[in-house]
Amino acid sequence: MAVQTFASTTDSANTVDLGPAAALSCRECGHRVPLGPVFACEECFGPLEIAYDFSDYDTEDLRKRIEAGPANIWRYAPLLPVPADVATKPNLNPGWTKLVQADNLARELGVTGGLYVKDDSGNPTHSFKDRVVAQALEAARAFGFTTLSCSSTGNLAGAVGAAAARAGFRSCVFIPHDLEQGKIVMAAVYGGELVGIEGNYDDVNRFCSELIGDPAGEGWGFVNVNLRPYYAEGSKTLAYEVCEQLGWRLPDQIVVPIASGSQLTKIDKGLQELIKLGLVEDRPYKIFGAQAEGCSPVSTAYKAGHDVVRPQKPNTIAKSLAIGNPADGPYVLDIARRTGGAVEDVTDAQVVEAIKLLARTEGIFAETAGGVTVGVTKKLIESGTLDPSLTTVVLNTGDGLKTLDAVAGTGLTATIRPSLESFREAGLV
């Protein structure tokens, strides 16, 4: 993909205030460029990410600032690419979701060291995407964009539409034209432009890349393309929240779903930052990646001992994780191996079973992606890969209401006439 520069915004790029964000830095070669709406290194085409200046932070001051902050991701504004006054701007203010102490699930799985579910279905549009979109939106504001855009097959479309509405941006979201009607409604209700593309998700993505290079796309912030370096940082807040909610302590083990792999790499980045800043004690932690068998390119590479990820054609009910060619796959492999974690996958049947297990034990109705992480956790315990005597955190990144079809077989226990006699006959007492 060609590196894009933006004539209309280049001037502002050097003067934008994005708090501690100092520059963009290439993950591959380290080349630095000023903050701007660019995502690939002009030297080596590697991915750009945010380089921060945290040098003048005092640990205790920082901890107090965070703890006194709002009950959303902006409590971590000093560690994010956002201006210091970000909490005063119109934004959906996601985050600070519940870290549920899952004692019932722990009993079922035999976990004795403490099991927690980080439940991101509590976000404004009920998925973790609100975290990343909130970051992209603030970058879009800083760069003077007036339209927020993305390619999507579901969760992201709603998150962008809702965030744009709150912030007073125009939105224009591109989806495959034949998406399920329910998903179209969830994205369309926010009133932005919702454009169906005659083609599959790859066609939608290709079109968006074309549009970014065209005058028609001028002034447009594509959250997961030209704003990707900012967008991706939103996932760090999952790591921050988990540690703060554990009492400023690293989890021993954390199980993270893999779509592009970006979330997992940013959670690792977030944990590393907390260690360097002295906010948590420097102890070992293990990161485990979770995929559905029907789209398991990273798990396959992990098990084969490969460093590269061979693309797959997705075929799984876990559609929000169905990225067959995950951009951050190699980084995920590196992190899983470096931390002593692993990457594992489960079948669609195991995903459904895990959704029901989590609902039955903890009253949390997870999206298919949550079924993947819970299912993988179970499998890793059974295989002895995950240590049940250690503190373990499992991410649920979405909401079961958005993937009702996955558990459509669930139904009535019994049907009775409105009489005690009929009730007794049903054998329920």
Next chain:
Amino acid sequence: MAVQTFASTTDSANTVDLGPAAALSCRECGHRVPLGPVFACEECFGPLEIAYDFSDYDTEDLRKRIEAGPANIWRYAPLLPVPADVATKPNLNPGWTKLVQADNLARELGVTGGLYVKDDSGNPTHSFKDRVVAQALEAARAFGFTTLSCSSTGNLAGAVGAAAARAGFRSCVFIPHDLEQGKIVMAAVYGGELVGIEGNYDDVNRFCSELIGDPAGEGWGFVNVNLRPYYAEGSKTLAYEVCEQLGWRLPDQIVVPIASGSQLTKIDKGLQELIKLGLVEDRPYKIFGAQAEGCSPVSTAYKAGHDVVRPQKPNTIAKSLAIGNPADGPYVLDIARRTGGAVEDVTDAQVVEAIKLLARTEGIFAETAGGVTVGVTKKLIESGTLDPSLTTVVLNTGDGLKTLDAVAGTGLTATIRPSLESFREAGLV
């Protein structure tokens, strides 16, 4: 309905620890009975409600205790019928949902005094029902019940199933057998018993009343029947949160949906308590009730100047408000008149329009009940009944994902081929 006594739990009723709850008191005649799973006065058949002993509270101490409490309804434990250590028990921990400063909506509606949406879709199962069920669950625990039950047509079934799962209770929920499949799935996924009754919602209710009086129902806590006095108190937390989130200040005006009317009466009770406890300045406030035209018995009585409410047969898309014979209707009329508020209704078309308005301006996708409150707010401003120069709070009590059908007409702005030419032809730039 006959008054029930519970042989199996009468002994414990006098010794239960439900914090500041001192007794049950009849709303009509004032007759007091010990705390127990009863809901109607043995003297006059009036509704029983909780009588508290708040006498030893120091205002500043109390404020500090609340502010240092958890980010959920248990921060208000000193004002609720729950033991002091309630936050340590397994519970869904709902509440402390966002009070959204709705500046975009305010501009559209011409509100200049500050407009806020209290967004209860942020609760664990995405409706305000989590608040009331959490209270009922703690009462059930105190009374030694082991099964949590209810009659429901939707939101309540899921809230009870989820709460019971987390708390380790058995659950048995009764619904009309021909509910939409999606609603059945949302309730069934938590793994409790879900019993379809061959009949309508009235038949379901009648059956539950029978079951309570039968040995088969022994040890069962019906959240909205024999635990109703405790259950209903959960709505007070909406009033507490709104005031605390406004900086310990009463709203000037608040718009509340009416189903049974219980929520509105308890919000008034909560505001009165805050005034008496000195937590907010004693100033006038107005409470407005909102109904759908297709189920508007209270609004009809209000407009006719009646003190009694004549039952209606519901016919509206706002199914979570569709109670044709609202038990607390007369109390709602009294409160609306006493505070200088009003009761108003909107058509189903206006409900849909209001759902879209709220989504488009604030990125909040409300259930039909939220469309009712926003639509009524608009209508009350247009008629000059609601003063746009005053601070106004509108409740959204549920989530649009649960009533997708209401906005099923919402769809794609355009369908194009994956080319810039096709994009330009669509006239979107």
